[in-house]
Amino acid sequence: MRQQWSITVSETYYTQAVHGPYEMFDAGDFTLSSGQVLRGLQIAYATHGTLSANKDNVILFPSWYSGTSKILEQAYIGEGRVLDPSKYFIILVNQIGNGLSNAPQNTPAPFNAASFPYISIEDDVRAQHLLLTKKFGLSKLALVLGGSMGAQQTYEWAVRFPDFVERAAPIAGTAKGTAHNKLLVETFKGAIMSDPRWNEGWYGDGSEVHRGLRRHARLFAASGFTPKLYNTEGWRSLGFTTPEDFLTGFVEGYFLPMDPNNLLTMLSKWHDGDVSRMTDGCLKTALSRITAQVSVIAIKEDAFFPLADIEAEQKLIPGSELNVISSDWGHLGLFGVDPGYNAAIDTHLKALLARKLAKQPKHATADA
Amino acid sequence: MRQQWSITVSETYYTQAVHGPYEMFDAGDFTLSSGQVLRGLQIAYATHGTLSANKDNVILFPSWYSGTSKILEQAYIGEGRVLDPSKYFIILVNQIGNGLSNAPQNTPAPFNAASFPYISIEDDVRAQHLLLTKKFGLSKLALVLGGSMGAQQTYEWAVRFPDFVERAAPIAGTAKGTAHNKLLVETFKGAIMSDPRWNEGWYGDGSEVHRGLRRHARLFAASGFTPKLYNTEGWRSLGFTTPEDFLTGFVEGYFLPMDPNNLLTMLSKWHDGDVSRMTDGCLKTALSRITAQVSVIAIKEDAFFPLADIEAEQKLIPGSELNVISSDWGHLGLFGVDPGYNAAIDTHLKALLARKLAKQPKHATADA
Numbered sequence: 001m002r003q004q005w006s007i008t009v010s011e012t013y014y015t016q017a018v019h020g021p022y023e024m025f026d027a028g029d030f031t032l033s034s035g036q037v038l039r040g041l042q043i044a045y046a047t048h049g050t051l052s053a054n055k056d057n058v059i060l061f062p063s064w065y066s067g068t069s070k071i072l073e074q075a076y077i078g079e080g081r082v083l084d085p086s087k088y089f090i091i092l093v094n095q096i097g098n099g100l101s102n103a104p105q106n107t108p109a110p111f112n113a114a115s116f117p118y119i120s121i122e123d124d125v126r127a128q129h130l131l132l133t134k135k136f137g138l139s140k141l142a143l144v145l146g147g148s149m150g151a152q153q154t155y156e157w158a159v160r161f162p163d164f165v166e167r168a169a170p171i172a173g174t175a176k177g178t179a180h181n182k183l184l185v186e187t188f189k190g191a192i193m194s195d196p197r198w199n200e201g202w203y204g205d206g207s208e209v210h211r212g213l214r215r216h217a218r219l220f221a222a223s224g225f226t227p228k229l230y231n232t233e234g235w236r237s238l239g240f241t242t243p244e245d246f247l248t249g250f251v252e253g254y255f256l257p258m259d260p261n262n263l264l265t266m267l268s269k270w271h272d273g274d275v276s277r278m279t280d281g282c283l284k285t286a287l288s289r290i291t292a293q294v295s296v297i298a299i300k301e302d303a304f305f306p307l308a309d310i311e312a313e314q315k316l317i318p319g320s321e322l323n324v325i326s327s328d329w330g331h332l333g334l335f336g337v338d339p340g341y342n343a344a345i346d347t348h349l350k351a352l353l354a355r356k357l358a359k360q361p362k363h364a365t366a367d368a
Numbered sequence: 369m370r371q372q373w374s375i376t377v378s379e380t381y382y383t384q385a386v387h388g389p390y391e392m393f394d395a396g397d398f399t400l401s402s403g404q405v406l407r408g409l410q411i412a413y414a415t416h417g418t419l420s421a422n423k424d425n426v427i428l429f430p431s432w433y434s435g436t437s438k439i440l441e442q443a444y445i446g447e448g449r450v451l452d453p454s455k456y457f458i459i460l461v462n463q464i465g466n467g468l469s470n471a472p473q474n475t476p477a478p479f480n481a482a483s484f485p486y487i488s489i490e491d492d493v494r495a496q497h498l499l500l501t502k503k504f505g506l507s508k509l510a511l512v513l514g515g516s517m518g519a520q521q522t523y524e525w526a527v528r529f530p531d532f533v534e535r536a537a538p539i540a541g542t543a544k545g546t547a548h549n550k551l552l553v554e555t556f557k558g559a560i561m562s563d564p565r566w567n568e569g570w571y572g573d574g575s576e577v578h579r580g581l582r583r584h585a586r587l588f589a590a591s592g593f594t595p596k597l598y599n600t601e602g603w604r605s606l607g608f609t610t611p612e613d614f615l616t617g618f619v620e621g622y623f624l625p626m627d628p629n630n631l632l633t634m635l636s637k638w639h640d641g642d643v644s645r646m647t648d649g650c651l652k653t654a655l656s657r658i659t660a661q662v663s664v665i666a667i668k669e670d671a672f673f674p675l676a677d678i679e680a681e682q683k684l685i686p687g688s689e690l691n692v693i694s695s696d697w698g699h700l701g702l703f704g705v706d707p708g709y710n711a712a713i714d715t716h717l718k719a720l721l722a723r724k725l726a727k728q729p730k731h732a733t734a735d736a
Binding site for chain 2: 178179180181182183184186187190191194195196211212215218219221222223225226227228229230231243247303306308309
């Protein structure tokens with residue numbers, strides 16, 4: 001279907017038609033880490049499978065930057081995959097700011113658009129904790145996993161609620177951002193914010209900011225995929241015909257319907273992700289709080305989250321293991337377009353789910 | 369000395385006071401590869417050392433993106449270095465568009481600013497050929513070397529004028545740009561051109577475009593240095609105190625006095641560099657024209673010109689060797705800030721200069 005240019009893109013994009021089905025959880029008046037209250041916080045989530053009687057088959061999977069529960073479902077869930085709904089009760093959670101959960105574009109004035117509050121990874125994880133406890137009466141997760149910003153949330157879960165998390169698989173992400181990663185994120189933000197039509201967040205419809213979104217998309221593509229993917233024209237597997245066709249048709253096309261302020265809310269959260277806020281800035285102390293069985297998964301060619309940075313953190317997690325996947329798609333192998341990546345992920349998740357738990361939790365759960 | 373914000377930066381920057389001493393060569397009315405004539409083309413160059421009686425001690429060193437003859441001198445030349453002016457006659461050439469040679473900012477109307485013509489790597493090398501033959505009466509180069517865009521010019525020299533070039537050392541650059549490298553260059557261009565004050569090239573003074581230049585600088589820093597440099601705070605060796613201090617004080621400070629159109633002229637040239645234009649698009653045929661002894665030098669951690677891309681080309685050059693240098697400074701190790709890089713470069717250049725030449729040139733020189 002050919003889309004008219006004048007269409008209000010965001011209104012058709014952030015919908016059940018595109019990303020559903022999903023449910024809404026009302027987290028109430030939610031006090032953010034900043035101290036500000038987000039009134040009537042709505043968290044969008046999708047579930048797959050059936051909760052077992054003793055509630056021991058729950059997997060939580062928070063969304064990455066720009067993603068929703070739909071891409072997580074498409075790329076990771078299915079019969080024959082490890083995340084099999086016939087065995088597990090899988091909860092896919094949309095992070096705050098992604099446009100299905102509360103976000104600048106869907107929050108009523110006066111807290112809409114540029115006035116949407118600052119959100120932290122901690123806020124997502126505390127809101128998800130409310131969802132799991134209030135809605136489903138859970139006290140355990142068999143597994144929490146996530147890629148990129150989902151890994152940030154996974155680390156936050158394992159450090160903040162160690163008794164809740166039996167197993168954790170942070171994929172292609174870090175517990176604490178590095179200076180280089182922050183610089184990358186700043187360049188993504190700058191690409192959007194430098195568009196005069198962004199107007200400090202006070203545009204009409206997001207599509208007005210399409211030039212900033214296009215530049216942002218290309219920055220994402222420059223580091224997100226590997227040079228080898230371009231050399232081997234690996235994008236042909238998706239049906240594109242030239243690098244320009246791929247960059248415009250796939251990467252720009254992916255980001256163009258999104259709301260610029262939504263992306264900026266998530267980018268600020270990504271930029272500031274840091275589990276050591278819980279432990280006065282000491283990362284080692286934070287990571288030593290983890291009692292879960294942890295499989296840290298890195299993508300060898302990842303230029304967003306380099307293997308060396310991921311490995312340095314993994315070494316601080318007692319009893320954890322590091323598993324490395326190679327993909328020409330680099331960081332964006334996360335999207336499930338590389339069959340080799342998908343197979344490797346399933347291998348590592350299967351091994352993790354088979355691991356026995358340590359007998360005694362080492363720490364009390366932190367305040368929610 | 370504290371600079372006033374209102375100063376016309378470019379007028380103080382592109383001067384003998386900052387980049388001299390250098391000489392000007394008048395290449396006359398120069399027909400560019402595009403067919404357009406650049407009237408009275410001026411090429412700025414600096415020489416070090418003395419031309420020997422039989423003119424067998426000449427080294428040509430063209431400038432890289434944004435650089436001038438001054439940084440080449442500071443980073444590579446000196447007694448005790450391999451590029452020793454007491455032994456060699458070293459010609460440092462400023463590429464067209466860099467602001468000392470003809471460029472958008474120093475060319476009189478009507479061919480100034482956005483109306484400055486498109487320049488190719490070929491144009492630089494043909495103009496340099498005129499300089500060497502007309503000004504110095506040369507027919508041989510003991511060595512041509514260059515980093516990044518200087519490597520592009522080095523490859524162009526060795527392919528276009530094989531009988532002229534006895535030895536060649538392309539450093540951290542390619543003979544033909546890859547799709548990924550072109551994407552990177554496009555993001556650099558986009559950072560400048562998206563600044564509304566750039567105004568399609570018709571700004572007053574370059575400093576009006578400082579926000580675009582700052583974004584461009586940060587993109588450059590994100591891929592130009594390695595994540596490890598940021599992790600280890602290697603920038604402390606230059607006297608900076610935080611990542612932000614380094615990014616603003618060093619990287620933005622480096623680019624801010626430059627003319628945006630000058631940078632864009634060089635970026636277009638970088639983007640399109642391709643020696644295979646001489647051989648109907650066949651890179652293998654182009655590189656097989658080379659008769660020089662070639663030491664291809666790569667920086668292992670280079671995210672602008674990945675080792676794998678450099679190695680793939682080196683394998684197409686008969687009798688060449690590949691030498692790999694490791695530097696936490698990544699591509700920007702070229703700037704001479706890493707003593708380890710500097711020592712390794714000297715080792716490889718010394719070995720190359722000691723190599724005997726093949727007896728018979730394989731090819732006739734191409735038309736100049």
